Structures are given as C-alpha cells and as structure tokens.
Amino acid sequence: MQRRHFLTAGALAFFRPDSIERARAATTGNHRNPEELARDEDFWREIQSAFTLDRNIINLNNGGVSPSPRVVQEAMRRYLEFSNIAPAQTMWNVLEPEVESVRRGLAANFGCDPEEIAITRNASEALENVQFGLDLKPGDEVLTTDQDYPRMITTWKQRERRDGIVLKMISFPTPPPSLDDLAERFERAITPRTRVIHFCQITNLTGQIFPVKRICQMARARGIEAIVDGAHAYAQFPFQHADLDCDYYGTSLHKWLLAPHGTGFLYVRRSKIAKLWPLMAAPDEMTANIRKFEEIGTHPAANHNAIADALQFNEAIGVERKAARLRYLRGIWTERLTRLPRVSTPTSLDPSQSCGIGLLSVEGKDPSALAAQLWDKYRILTVAIVHKQFQGLRITPNVYTTVGEIDSFCGAVEKLIA
Numbered sequence: 001m002q003r004r005h006f007l008t009a010g011a012l013a014f015f016r017p018d019s020i021e022r023a024r025a026a027t028t029g030n031h032r033n034p035e036e037l038a039r040d041e042d043f044w045r046e047i048q049s050a051f052t053l054d055r056n057i058i059n060l061n062n063g064g065v066s067p068s069p070r071v072v073q074e075a076m077r078r079y080l081e082f083s084n085i086a087p088a089q090t091m092w093n094v095l096e097p098e099v100e101s102v103r104r105g106l107a108a109n110f111g112c113d114p115e116e117i118a119i120t121r122n123a124s125e126a127l128e129n130v131q132f133g134l135d136l137k138p139g140d141e142v143l144t145t146d147q148d149y150p151r152m153i154t155t156w157k158q159r160e161r162r163d164g165i166v167l168k169m170i171s172f173p174t175p176p177p178s179l180d181d182l183a184e185r186f187e188r189a190i191t192p193r194t195r196v197i198h199f200c201q202i203t204n205l206t207g208q209i210f211p212v213k214r215i216c217q218m219a220r221a222r223g224i225e226a227i228v229d230g231a232h233a234y235a236q237f238p239f240q241h242a243d244l245d246c247d248y249y250g251t252s253l254h255k256w257l258l259a260p261h262g263t264g265f266l267y268v269r270r271s272k273i274a275k276l277w278p279l280m281a282a283p284d285e286m287t288a289n290i291r292k293f294e295e296i297g298t299h300p301a302a303n304h305n306a307i308a309d310a311l312q313f314n315e316a317i318g319v320e321r322k323a324a325r326l327r328y329l330r331g332i333w334t335e336r337l338t339r340l341p342r343v344s345t346p347t348s349l350d351p352s353q354s355c356g357i358g359l360l361s362v363e364g365k366d367p368s369a370l371a372a373q374l375w376d377k378y379r380i381l382t383v384a385i386v387h388k389q390f391q392g393l394r395i396t397p398n399v400y401t402t403v404g405e406i407d408s409f410c411g412a413v414e415k416l417i418a
Contacts, residue, residue, distance in 0.1 A: 034324035041403060044325065047317060051400045058380040058405045063204060063232060063357055063396035068258050068310065075309040076260045079302035095301035102307045106265055109311060111240030116273075118266040118293035119304045123231035124151050125279065126250030126266035129293050130227050131155045131198070133277040138164030140195040143186060146171050147203050147387065149229055156198070166193070174390055175348030179211040186215055196225045201233040201244070205385050205394070206347045207357025209233075212244045220247070231255065231264075235314055237323035237355045247272050256322075256356075256398075259310035260303045266293055322399055326356025329397045329406055334358055336410045340417065346390045359385060361392035362417055370416060378412040 037043050050069040053059075059067070068076075083091035099119055107114040120126040131152065136142075142156050146169040156167045170189050176182050186197060197219045202209045212228055219226035228244060230251035235258075241249070249267040253259035268276060274288040282292035314322070330347075337343050342363035348354045362370065367384035371393055374380040382393040397406065 034318070034320045035328075037321055038324040038328035044399070044402075048400045048402065050313070053400060056379055058378070058401075058409060060395050060397055060401070060405075060409060061381045061383045062398040062401075063255060063394060064383060065254050065261055066256065066258055066398050067400070068254075068260060068306075069313050071313055072258060072260060072306050072309045076302045076306040079305050080300065083300065083302060091301050095305055098305050098308075099301070102304055105308055105311045109240075109315070110234075110265075110267065111242055112267060113270060115290050116267055116270050118268070118290050119307070120250070120264040120266050120293065121262045121296075121299075121303075122254070122264040123149075123229065123250045123252040125296075126264050126293075127152055127227065127229055127248075128155050129266055129279045130248045130250065130268070130276065131159065132279055134196065134225060135275070135277075136163060136165050136195055139166060139193060141166045141168055141191060141193040142196040142198060143168050143170065143189055143194055144198040145169060145200075145203075147174075147205050147208070148198065148200055149204055149231065152198065152229060171389070174206050174346035175208065175350075175353065179209075179214075179353060182208075183211045183214045183218065187218060190222065190224070194222075194224055196227060198227040198229070200229045200231075202230075202236070202355070202357065204232055204357075205387055206359045206390070207232070207354045207394075208348065209353050209355070212246060216244060216246045232357065235319060235322075236326065236357075238319045241267065253307055253310065257307075257310050257314055258398075259307045263303050263307055268293075317399060323355055325399060326397065327351060327354075329401055329403070330354075330356055330358045330395070332403065332406045333360070333395060333410050337413055340414065343417070346392070356396060356398075358395050359390065359392045360395055360413070361390060362413075365417060367391050367393050370413075373416050374409075374412055377416075378408070380409050380412055 050071065051067055052070050052073065053067065079095055083095060102119060103114045103117050107117045110117065136159065142165055144153065144156065144167065159165050160167050168189060170185050172182055172185055197215060199210055199215060201212050216226040226246060227248045228246045230249050232255060234251040235256040247269040251264055253263040253265065254261045268290060273290055278292045278295060280295050282295040286292040334345050334349065337360060338345055344361050345359055346361060347358040367386060371382050371384045374382055382395060385392055385394045
C-alpha cells in the first residue's frame with residue numbers, strides 16, 4: 001500500500017484506502033428515504049465491499065463484536081507501526097495527543113460537550129467507573145432489571161458483598177406491551193432507599209429498547225442517579241444525548257460503530273464529574289476533569305485514534321440508513337421463520353422498541369445445540385441465549401450482511417428443525 005507520513009505540530013496523516021469514499025459514493029446524491037434504500041442491494045454492495053471478510057462464514061453475532069471496515073483496520077495498523085518506531089516519543093508525544101480530536105468527534109456525534117466524554121476500552125470499563133465511583137452507604141438500593149448485562153449485575157453484587165448495598169432486579173414481559181409499561185415498572189419499584197437506577201438502552205438478549213429519557217427524568221426528579229448502559233445502542237439507530245437526557249452513559253464502539261476492538265466511551269454530565277470517583281486513581285487536581293477516567297496506565301494510542309476513521313465511515317453511511325437496513329434484514333428472517341410451527345420471537349417488532357437485534361426461539365430445541373449445528377454444518381455464527389423467561393438464538397447482522405446470507409441462515413434453520 002502506498003503511504004507517506006506528514007509530521008507537523010504533533011499530527012500524523014497518511015494516504016488511506018477508499019472505504020470511506022466507497023461509503024460516501026453509495027450515498028452521494030441518493031435522496032430516497034432510508035426504508036426504500038434498505039432494500040436496494042446495489043446501494044449496500046458498495047458498503048459491503050469496504051470490509052475484509054471471509055464469505056465462507058456467515059457472521060450473525062455482530063452484537064458480540066463486529067469486524068471493522070478496511071479503512072479502520074488500516075488506520076490502526078499505521079498508528080501501531082508508527083508507535084513502534086520509538087514509543088516514548090512517537091506513541092506518547094505524537095499520537096496520544098490526537099485523542100482530543102477523537103473526543104471532539106465523539107462529542108459532536110453524541111451531542112454533548114467534549115469535556116463530558118472519556119475514551120474507554122469498552123462499555124464495561126465505562127460503566128464500572130460509575131458503578132464503583134458513586135458514594136453509596138449500607139442499605140442504599142440499586143434498581144435494575146433481570147435482563148441487564150451480566151457483568152454489570154456482577155459489579156453491583158460485588159458492591160453488595162463489600163459495601164452492604166441492596167440490589168433489586170425487576171422483571172418485565174418479552175415483548176412488553178409498551179414503552180410506558182417499562183417506565184412504570186421502574187416507578188413502582190422505587191422506595192425511599194432507592195439511590196440508583198441502572199438499565200440498558202437496548203438489551204443484549206432480545207434487543208428491547210427502553211424509554212431512556214422518561215426513566216432518567218423520573219429518576220432525577222426523585223434525586224436518584226440513573227446509569228444508562230448503551231453498549232448495543234450507540235451507532236445502531238439514531239439518537240443523541242438530548243434524546244436521552246441522562247447523567248451517565250457507557251458504550252462500546254467495537255459493536256455498531258465498527259471501531260477497533262477494545263474501544264468505548266463514558267459520558268458524565270459535567271456537573272457530576274467532580275463527585276464521581278474514577279475506577280483507577282487520579283491526582284486531586286483532576287477531580288473535575290473528565291480525563292481522570294482515562295488514567296489507566298500505558299495503553300496503545302492506535303486503538304482510540306482509529307475511532308476517528310470509524311466515525312467517518314459511519315457518518316458516510318448515515319445512521320438512519322443503517323437502522324433501516326438492520327430492521328429490514330431482521331424482518332426477512334423473522335417473517336420467514338416465525339411461520340414455522342414452534343418458532344417465535346420474543347423481540348418486539350415495533351420499530352420504537354427494537355432495531356437490528358432479534359431472538360429466534362424454537363420450542364423444544366436447545367439453543368446451544370442449534371447454534372453448534374449451524375456452525376458445524378453451515379459455518380453460520382450465532383449465539384445461544386438462555387434466560388429464565390425465554391431462550392433462543394440471538395441474531396445480529398450488520399451493514400456488510402447480504403440478503404443472500406440471511407436467506408442461507410433461514411434455509412439452514414428450516415432444515416435443522418424440520
């Protein structure tokens with residue numbers, strides 16, 4: 001690959017592949033609505049060509065971690081190569097300061113002040129900064145759901161053992177009758193000892209979207225801290241901070257933003273930063289500085305710097321177009337497979353309650369066995385979900401997924417459960 005280096009004022013620039021240009025070319029001058037474009041395979045073929053994939057594998061577990069497009073891989077590789085010239089200079093003094101550009105880019109995309117965004121390695125690190133950073137006393141109650149992410153529940157349970165707090169988990173039907181029903185379940189569960197409400201913007205199990213703004217505003221009116229887990233939400237469907245009105249938000253960027261693996265961010269409302277302890281110690285002079293949550297010791301600059309390329313790639317596609325495409329792909333398999341006997345989905349098909357994540361349930365069929373058969377016989381990658389209320393295969397395509405791959409998945413399922 002042809003490349004050249006420009007080192008001016010601590011900046012590093014290179015020639016780069018044409019992935020972003022391909023994404024822009026696919027969208028330039030195209031004024032059709034997102035739902036119409038979602039069905040245009042010629043439009044999406046340009047996006048699909050921006051990835052380096054093995055098409056012998058059908059990857060329907062992008063909810064775990066997604067491949068990055070070529071432009072992001074190349075950016076990260078270049079930064080890593082440059083870092084290794086003389087890391088104490090090239091990584092620390094040249095590349096690391098560029099994280100401020102990434103911070104500004106994420107803040108613009110999320111719709112907040114750059115001084116409210118900390119760059120983290122994943123949603124877990126982001127959220128645990130808040131979970132461990134809040135001052136809580138014995139007997140203080142934390143309210144969450146029994147469909148929250150297991151690592152976050154584990155974190156609260158450790159605080160139960162260590163600090164004597166009380167974790168309360170509410171249940172809700174899948175799918176729920178409405179978004180109002182979800183908010184009302186939290187409201188009914190609040191007691192005089194409730195100090196924190198922690199919930200997913202969209203669950204990792206069935207892809208249920210929550211009424212974030214209503215819950216956050218309800219909590220704030222009662223003096224309760226609200227923590228939003230956005231690990232699966234950010235860059236999957238359109239929203240900004242104003243649509244959430246949250247005080248704390250953590251997300252991973254290696255899922256739907258297609259950023260390098262091991263990247264995320266933490267949002268903390270500026271008025272809340274000083275009172276929140278960082279997960280790893282920071283000096284006193286950083287008390288009110290969002291960067292105190294980035295005090296993790298030596299780490300690669302390549303990962304977080306290449307987030308900028310992922311942002312550009314996603315902005316070139318357009319998140320409205322992406323969400324419409326993901327709903328379209330989900331609709332293909334749900335409509336075809338739920339016609340079969342004993343097959344259903346606990347995922348709401350209401351677009352206000354779901355997007356690209358869906359759960360396929362087959363009565364009498366062990367999901368782990370079905371996932372293993374899909375992989376062993378057809379090289380189709382899914383993930384088994386087992387919960388006390390439901391079980392099935394979580395299906396999460398992405399922008400590079402073709403309709404043909406969804407059809408192949410449906411055909412394989414039909415044969416395996418016949």
